[in-house]
Amino acid sequence: MSNSETKLAWRNIWRNKRRTLITVASIFFGVILSTLMTSMQDGTYSKMIDNVVSFYSGYVQIHHPDYWETKSIDDLFVPTDSLIDIVADNKDIDLIIPRMESFSLMSYGNSTKGAMLIGVDPAKENELTRLSHWVSKGKYLNKDDDGILMAVNLAKALNVDLGDTLALISQGHHGYSAAGLFPVVGILEFPFPAMNNFGTYITIDKAREFFSAPGMVTSLVLTVDDYDDVYPIKHELETSLGDQYSVMTWDEMDPVTKQMIEGDKGQGIIMKGILYILIGFGVFSTVIMMIAERRKELGVMIAVGMNKLKLAKVLFYETMLIGIVGVVSGFAVSVPLIWFLVKSPIPLTGEVADVYEQFGMEPAIYFGNDTMVFGGQILIVFAITLLVSIYPLSKILRLQVTKALRS
Amino acid sequence: MNVIEVKKLTKTYNDSEVKVHAVQGIDLEIQEGEFTAIVGPSGCGKTTFLNMLGGLDQPTEGNIRIGDTMVHDLKPSELIDFRLHNIGFVFQAYNLIPVLTAKENVEFIMQLQGKSKEERDKRAISLLTEVGLGDRVDARPSRLSGGQQQRVAVARALASKPKFVLADEPTANLDSTSTETLLDIMEKLNREENITFIFSTHDARVVNKARRVIQLEDGKIIKDERKA
Ligand SMILES: Nc1ncnc2c1ncn2[C@@H]1O[C@H](COP(=O)(O)OP(=O)(O)OP(=O)(O)O)[C@@H](O)[C@H]1O
Ligand SMILES: [Mg+2]
Numbered sequence: 001m002s003n004s005e006t007k008l009a010w011r012n013i014w015r016n017k018r019r020t021l022i023t024v025a026s027i028f029f030g031v032i033l034s035t036l037m038t039s040m041q042d043g044t045y046s047k048m049i050d051n052v053v054s055f056y057s058g059y060v061q062i063h064h065p066d067y068w069e070t071k072s073i074d075d076l077f078v079p080t081d082s083l084i085d086i087v088a089d090n091k092d093i094d095l096i097i098p099r100m101e102s103f104s105l106m107s108y109g110n111s112t113k114g115a116m117l118i119g120v121d122p123a124k125e126n127e128l129t130r131l132s133h134w135v136s137k138g139k140y141l142n143k144d145d146d147g148i149l150m151a152v153n154l155a156k157a158l159n160v161d162l163g164d165t166l167a168l169i170s171q172g173h174h175g176y177s178a179a180g181l182f183p184v185v186g187i188l189e190f191p192f193p194a195m196n197n198f199g200t201y202i203t204i205d206k207a208r209e210f211f212s213a214p215g216m217v218t219s220l221v222l223t224v225d226d227y228d229d230v231y232p233i234k235h236e237l238e239t240s241l242g243d244q245y246s247v248m249t250w251d252e253m254d255p256v257t258k259q260m261i262e263g264d265k266g267q268g269i270i271m272k273g274i275l276y277i278l279i280g281f282g283v284f285s286t287v288i289m290m291i292a293e294r295r296k297e298l299g300v301m302i303a304v305g306m307n308k309l310k311l312a313k314v315l316f317y318e319t320m321l322i323g324i325v326g327v328v329s330g331f332a333v334s335v336p337l338i339w340f341l342v343k344s345p346i347p348l349t350g351e352v353a354d355v356y357e358q359f360g361m362e363p364a365i366y367f368g369n370d371t372m373v374f375g376g377q378i379l380i381v382f383a384i385t386l387l388v389s390i391y392p393l394s395k396i397l398r399l400q401v402t403k404a405l406r407s
Numbered sequence: 408m409n410v411i412e413v414k415k416l417t418k419t420y421n422d423s424e425v426k427v428h429a430v431q432g433i434d435l436e437i438q439e440g441e442f443t444a445i446v447g448p449s450g451c452g453k454t455t456f457l458n459m460l461g462g463l464d465q466p467t468e469g470n471i472r473i474g475d476t477m478v479h480d481l482k483p484s485e486l487i488d489f490r491l492h493n494i495g496f497v498f499q500a501y502n503l504i505p506v507l508t509a510k511e512n513v514e515f516i517m518q519l520q521g522k523s524k525e526e527r528d529k530r531a532i533s534l535l536t537e538v539g540l541g542d543r544v545d546a547r548p549s550r551l552s553g554g555q556q557q558r559v560a561v562a563r564a565l566a567s568k569p570k571f572v573l574a575d576e577p578t579a580n581l582d583s584t585s586t587e588t589l590l591d592i593m594e595k596l597n598r599e600e601n602i603t604f605i606f607s608t609h610d611a612r613v614v615n616k617a618r619r620v621i622q623l624e625d626g627k628i629i630k631d632e633r634k635a
Contacts, residue, residue, distance in 0.1 A: 004518055011506035296501055303463055303498075305491025305519055305567070307484070402464045405498060406454075 005310065009317035012290070020322060023286045027326025028333075030279045031377050034272050035334040038376060039341070041268050042368030045261050046227060049250065051361055055129055055192070057253045058097065058221035059230050062087070062237070065246045067218060068253075073102045073173055076216040077245065086240050087222065092229040097124045097221040100207040104170035104178070106200070108158045115154055115198040117168065119207020128223055131188070131201065138162045138186035141203055147185030149201040155187050162187065173213035180210045191358060272380075280384045287319055287388055291395050298396065299404025308396050315392035323385035327378060335374070341367040410570050410603055411437040411460065416469035418455050418626075429455040431626040432469070437571070437605060442597045444617035445607040452626040453607040454575055460605065461494050461573045462486050474570055491519055495564030495572035497606075500580045502560035503548040509535060509559045510544040516566040534562040538592050554585025558592060565596070571603035578613055590616045 013020050053059050064075040079098060087096055100119035105112055122141040126132050131149075132140035141149060148166060150158075160166060165183045172178035182202060190196050208214050224233055230249050237247045251258035291298070301311055345364035348356060353363035413435040420427040429452045437443060445453050458464035460471060462478050471478040473493060481489055490496075503512045513531040522530075535544050538558040540551075548556050557577055564572045574593075578586040594616055596602045606613070614620055622630035 008504075008506065015506060297504065300496075300498060300502060301504065302487065303461070303490065304496050304516060304563070305487055307487055307519075310519075402458050405458075405463070 005314050006317055006321075009314050009321055012314070013318050013321055016290075019286055019289070023283055023322055024326045024329065026279050026282045027323065027381060028330045030275055031327055031330025031381070032334045032337075034275060034377055034380075035330070035338060035373055036367075037268060037272065038373045039338045039367040039369060040365060041265065042370045042373055043342070043345070043366030045264075046368055047361060047366045048257060048261065049227065052254050052257050053223070053250050055190075055195075057250045058095075058128060059224045059227070059250050060093075060222040060234055060237070061248050061253065062220040062222070062241070063218065063246050063248065065243060068246065068248060071102075073171055073211055073213070073218075076100075076173060076213055076218055078215050079217055079220055083241070083245075087220070087237065090233060090236060092225050092233055094223040094225060095124060095127055095221075097121065097128055097223075098204055098217045099125075099219050099221060100204050100211065100213065100216065101218050102170060102211060104168050104200075106154075106158060107167050107169075108160045108164060111158045113154060113158055115151075115200050117170070117207065117210075118199065118201050119204040119210075120201055121204050125201075128221065134188045134190050135186045136189035138184070140186060141201060143203065144205075145185065145203050146182065146206055147202070148182035149186040149188050150184055151196045151199040152187050152189045153193075153196040154198055154200065155184070160184055168210065170211070172211045173216070176212035178210050178212065180206075182206075276380050276384060280388065283319065283322060283384060284388045284391065286322070287315075287391055290318065291315070291392050295399075295404045295407050298399060299401050299407070302399065302401050303405060308399070312393045312396045315396060316389045319385050319389040319392070323381045327381050330377070331374065338367055338369055338373065342369050408439050409436045410439050410473065411435070412472040413460070414470050416456070416459060416471065417467050418452075418459060418464070419467045429626050430459070430466075433626075433628055435621070435628065435631075437603065439570075439603055440597070440601040441603055441605075441619055442594065442617055443605045443619040443621060444614050445605065445621050445623060446609070446614055447623035449609075451623040453623060455626075456623065457573050457575050457605070457607055461496060462490050491516070492567060493570045495567060495569040497557065497560045497564050497572065497574035497577045499576045500553070500556075503556055503563070505548050508545045508547055509540060509551065509562075512548070512559055513563045513566050516563055520567060530566060531562075534565055535559070537596070538562045539588070552585065554581050554588060557581065557585070557589050561589070561592060561596075565602065571605060574604065574606035576607055576609065578608065578610055583612070586610065586613065 064077045066072070067075040084096065087093060098121055102117060103114060104117040106115055107113075120131070120141075122143060122145070126140070135149065136152065138149075141147065150160065150166075155161070158166070162184055165181050168178070168180050168182060170178040188196075188199065188201075190199070202210070204217070208216060222233070224230055234247050234249050241247065298311065302308060345366045348363040348365065356363035413433055416430055416433040416435075417428075418430040420429055433456065445456065447453055455464065459466050462481070466479060476489065476493075478486070478489070504515060507515060510531045513534055514527045517527040517530065532541070532544060535541055538561055540555060540558055540562070543551060543555065548559070551559065560577075561572070564574075578589055581589065590613055593604055593606075597604055608614060617634075619633045620630070621628055622632075
């Protein structure tokens, strides 16, 4: 019987072709608009996250449990082979990048400044942050380098240039004092103004020596294949590593960007909500008309012995079919369109492009194809259809056959 | 054998300020194979009476027995099922489901009854042939004349093999030729297959075809006449 119910429903929706087409078209455009919007947001957010991640934090970091609170040179850990094995075992993790970073005083001539001193594995660090890309003068570090890379504003403030030797003083591990001389081998010019004020880099070996912390790190920075793996990986690592280590995700380390994205997402939801409420009312009014003009016919069907629930099912299918036709036709356009846009982002020019470049982003509108870009639309249209079909259902259950027949 | 037994059947409409006594204490028995017309002036209660006979409306008082079933004992959902298996309906107009063909309209009832595809097919075609529409089985109602539509409605009413067929002014919207054709078909079905018909009408020519005529006035039977 269900076969003939769908047949009946299908034929019924095409009784008034024009009205159904208008309703379907509203869903069609709604789906396209909403997928494009979601896809654009998705693309922009991943690009933003990518930036944060690739500039510094990576997706996930492992620390000594107290480190994030204290940022102290005493809260370090040794990346033992067994630890590395456990981490490397996870096949969604791409790179494991060690860092040793702390605050240090730097002086040259009469000037002294405080700055971040970051000890890195030059090759690995470059894979994540493309650090060598930002060297504007001089050269990038090599493995056994004993030089230092300096951010451009800091270098200006200290009045140092390539070849000058900088004196560094800081506190070492467990109360040791740290002091050393480092020749400037490169000047860094980052696209973020903030980073130009305090970043300095030396090799991790030199940093360990300087801080008297042989074999130790402040953090292991991890990169993952796919953004969606971030939280599962955090979870897995937390279980396998226990509470000797703390595992933090990029958004725990950079809550500001996270909040910005959440705020923007909220705006998007409101806009899509308004769009879909409008569409919902369109579908609703169509359904109201479809019932009103068929009162007598519905009365006849019940009179001759059609169960009210069966009839309600037919009317439910009618609403559903309108929704399905709308979503399917919308996807027919938006899926290939988004597929194309993901591959070739829309380039930006002019002032907008400049702003993007200032923030170190390539000037283009990016699109994403997260499952929710499409799944979300199916869910929303399905929810609207369900909600709207409450009306015919209640109409049918309350229909008085004799009254309907007289109409 | 009595197909229908009606006792003290009363229907009072209360929904407006004045009470309307549409049907007032009707007692009636209808036997299998009867061909009965219910006649009377507009507003005398024909539709109200037929609706109660067909289980579409609840009586205010009295009871109706159809076969072995006391109709007023049935719950609303049982009543729908009871109608499906026991009563054929022909209404005044717009009987058919517009999106289904003549054959699908006839099959519709059998589909609700859960009959097999072959059985539905065979019976729908034979019924449509019987009402003279063997060549129009695939036409949608909008392509059929009013008279043809009513013949499809008769075929549909018979599809479920009901105990009787109720027809409330089946010819009211038809011209005289179509009226005659429809009545001839109903009469033939009655004569040859012993199908019980109860129909209401205003039309004198239709009344003439009936073998039993029940006259209503103010919701009461004032005359009940069987022709030889
Ligand atoms: N739902 C209702 N509410 C109130 N009064 C009603 C209702 N249905 C019918 N009536 C009244 O009951 C009486 C009988 O109506 P009914 O429709 O049964 O007459 P009828 O003989 O079928 O008339 P017609 O020949 O015009 O079809 C009329 O006075 C009518 O106004
Ligand atoms: Mg009437």
